[in-house]
Amino acid sequence: MSHYQQTDRRALYAVLDQALVAHLSIVRHGCPMALPVGFARDGDSILIHGSTGSAFFRDVAEGQEFCVNVTHLDGIMYARSLFDSSMRYRAAVIYGRASVVSAQKKEAALLKLAEHLMPQRQREIRPMTQKELAATMVLRIPLETASVKDNRASSPDEPNDDHSVWAGTLPLHVVAGEPETSSATQSGVAPPESVLTMKARFTTQ
Amino acid sequence: MSHYQQTDRRALYAVLDQALVAHLSIVRHGCPMALPVGFARDGDSILIHGSTGSAFFRDVAEGQEFCVNVTHLDGIMYARSLFDSSMRYRAAVIYGRASVVSAQKKEAALLKLAEHLMPQRQREIRPMTQKELAATMVLRIPLETASVKDNRASSPDEPNDDHSVWAGTLPLHVVAGEPETSSATQSGVAPPESVLTMKARFTTQ
Numbered sequence: 001m002s003h004y005q006q007t008d009r010r011a012l013y014a015v016l017d018q019a020l021v022a023h024l025s026i027v028r029h030g031c032p033m034a035l036p037v038g039f040a041r042d043g044d045s046i047l048i049h050g051s052t053g054s055a056f057f058r059d060v061a062e063g064q065e066f067c068v069n070v071t072h073l074d075g076i077m078y079a080r081s082l083f084d085s086s087m088r089y090r091a092a093v094i095y096g097r098a099s100v101v102s103a104q105k106k107e108a109a110l111l112k113l114a115e116h117l118m119p120q121r122q123r124e125i126r127p128m129t130q131k132e133l134a135a136t137m138v139l140r141i142p143l144e145t146a147s148v149k150d151n152r153a154s155s156p157d158e159p160n161d162d163h164s165v166w167a168g169t170l171p172l173h174v175v176a177g178e179p180e181t182s183s184a185t186q187s188g189v190a191p192p193e194s195v196l197t198m199k200a201r202f203t204t205q
Numbered sequence: 206m207s208h209y210q211q212t213d214r215r216a217l218y219a220v221l222d223q224a225l226v227a228h229l230s231i232v233r234h235g236c237p238m239a240l241p242v243g244f245a246r247d248g249d250s251i252l253i254h255g256s257t258g259s260a261f262f263r264d265v266a267e268g269q270e271f272c273v274n275v276t277h278l279d280g281i282m283y284a285r286s287l288f289d290s291s292m293r294y295r296a297a298v299i300y301g302r303a304s305v306v307s308a309q310k311k312e313a314a315l316l317k318l319a320e321h322l323m324p325q326r327q328r329e330i331r332p333m334t335q336k337e338l339a340a341t342m343v344l345r346i347p348l349e350t351a352s353v354k355d356n357r358a359s360s361p362d363e364p365n366d367d368h369s370v371w372a373g374t375l376p377l378h379v380v381a382g383e384p385e386t387s388s389a390t391q392s393g394v395a396p397p398e399s400v401l402t403m404k405a406r407f408t409t410q
Contacts, residue, residue, distance in 0.1 A: 025230040025237040032230040083337040157389035177376040184362035
């Protein structure tokens with residue numbers, strides 16, 4: 001994947017801003033351990049949140065080194081050999097140490113996170129309680145050591161190929177289906193603006 | 206995420222068989238390092254491949270402990286509080302050490318991998334060369350220490366909620382777009398069976 005490394009900050013931000021989930025890896029007792037986590041970019045850092053009861057998050061909070069991966073699988077590239085075939089993807093990797101967001105700044109950070117993961121939703125629902133805030137840890141991860149790779153411009157063609165054999169790419173996209181209303185929602189209550197906005201974002205072009 | 210842990214082997218296999226990409230984490234020089242990799246399940250193990258020139262893969266091949274994550278983001282669960290909101294997902298985590306597939310078994314393992322990542326494609330293209338085989342390393346990772354979580358049956362409803370507020374889930378799916386023919390493919394050559402089969406697999410229900 002080393003051919004496509006980019007250091008462009010905007011490219012990094014775009015890969016992060018279009019994703020909802022990252023994989024966060026740490027070293028625990030000498031062994032690698034990784035989990036998927038929801039995240040949001042906030043300026044030149046990313047925010048993640050977890051339970052204060054989670055040993056994994058406490059380890060991250062203690063300033064352990066971590067690795068964060070954000071990957072978009074954009075398609076399957078069919079070359080004319082298995083060797084040259086590959087995936088179309090965009091991938092960001094971030095290395096560093098996290099810091100705990102202070103109690104004073106925690107609510108603002110959680111609202112920032114929520115606005116990325118569920119835009120506009122906070123206007124439709126009750127505010128967070130002090131108990132909920134206390135049970136949640138928010139970590140800030142600087143984007144100091146970060147790289148992004150994007151091979152969308154690459155071609156599966158090789159000069160010596162037999163060009164009578166089809167080569168190309170099957171693009172893959174994430175799309176939203178119809179909102180599923182929960183059974184305890186009063187009848188007649190329609191999916192709100194927040195859900196319709198997110199649905200529109202995940203629509204094929 | 207601990208509420209949804211399952212030990213059912215079939216559930217683990219289903220999560221793996223429906224995915225193309227995993228995140229593979231190792232410890233390098235005391236720090237976590239993770240990369241996205243294409244993979245396939247082969248019985249009670251998974252196969253990954255990489256370049257023999259990759260320091261990352263050589264470290265994995267040397268029997269270092271690793272963590273493999275395979276995550277499907279299936280939707281966004283809108284509860285009536287930010288605290289209870291979450292993602293709908295299926296996620297597998299595998300811990301262990303990899304072994305290098307021997308030279309004698311390498312080609313069969315690569316064809317197994319290819320059949321998962323690009324079903325039927327190997328019939329349409331030239332065979333691998335000895336040089337290509339020599340440049341590729343295949344690793345087998347046993348599914349001995351593996352767990353799978355699936356929260357698709359969970360609801361965003363809480364007993365004390367105001368049920369006049371909408372709650373529910375926005376489902377997310379991966380879908381394929383129209384195949385993009387590479388510029389060096391002779392005109393008139395249509396996307397082959399392999400690509401059409403994969404396109405049909407990634408179609409919304």
